[in-house]
Amino acid sequence: EADIYQTPRYLVIGTGKKITLECSQTMGHDKMYWYQQDPGMELHLIHYSYGVNSTEKGDLSSESTVSRIRTEHFPLTLESARPSHTSQYLCASSDDSQVSYEQYFGPGTRLTVT
Amino acid sequence: SQKIEQNSEALNIQEGKTATLTCNYTNYSPAYLQWYRQDPGRGPVFLLLIRENEKEKRKERLKVTFDTTLKQSLFHITASQPADSATYLCALVGNTGKLIFGQGTTLQVKP
Numbered sequence: 001e002a003d004i005y006q007t008p009r010y011l012v013i014g015t016g017k018k019i020t021l022e023c024s025q026t027m028g029h030d031k032m033y034w035y036q037q038d039p040g041m042e043l044h045l046i047h048y049s050y051g052v053n054s055t056e057k058g059d060l061s062s063e064s065t066v067s068r069i070r071t072e073h074f075p076l077t078l079e080s081a082r083p084s085h086t087s088q089y090l091c092a093s094s095d096d097s098q099v100s101y102e103q104y105f106g107p108g109t110r111l112t113v114t
Numbered sequence: 115s116q117k118i119e120q121n122s123e124a125l126n127i128q129e130g131k132t133a134t135l136t137c138n139y140t141n142y143s144p145a146y147l148q149w150y151r152q153d154p155g156r157g158p159v160f161l162l163l164i165r166e167n168e169k170e171k172r173k174e175r176l177k178v179t180f181d182t183t184l185k186q187s188l189f190h191i192t193a194s195q196p197a198d199s200a201t202y203l204c205a206l207v208g209n210t211g212k213l214i215f216g217q218g219t220t221l222q223v224k225p
Contacts, residue, residue: 105157
């Protein structure tokens, strides 16, 4: 099992609410990622970070924002949730020194916006 | 734009047989290609990486091939078991280490 954690695992919330999805890893990895995945579909990169105070938007446009104040913590925030944000959100991390480019994934947060 | 295609239809095979999954890509020349396993409600788990200069890679009952001319990777599970039932994702590795995923193929191994 990878040492990467996401909370909550499931979240049902009403439209307009502000939410923060938590992601933490204890492996000391510099690189961290957020993906969005709909059922039966591919993972789409929405945010990534190469280290503390470094964040970039991914290939899929997202209204969410992220921050990276500590190496181990990479939270994702939605200021005003909408039904279109309903999806599975997966957090991952990787170690630059690994030649396999392996990414370690958390269990995911399944978000439903009503 | 870059595109990765995996069989969208589920693959159903009998226990003990070899499962073969296909990953095709266009508009990209990756130096590396990865395969992951994803179980329902879980995050993907890394299985194998193959480099562009490697034709084949093996790990226990798993075998991956990489044909950069055909722009295709094949993923084989020999002597398949019901516990191998899962969705298998291929991913191209970009220059910065970012991954581009296919949508995955669901494998069902029946006893």
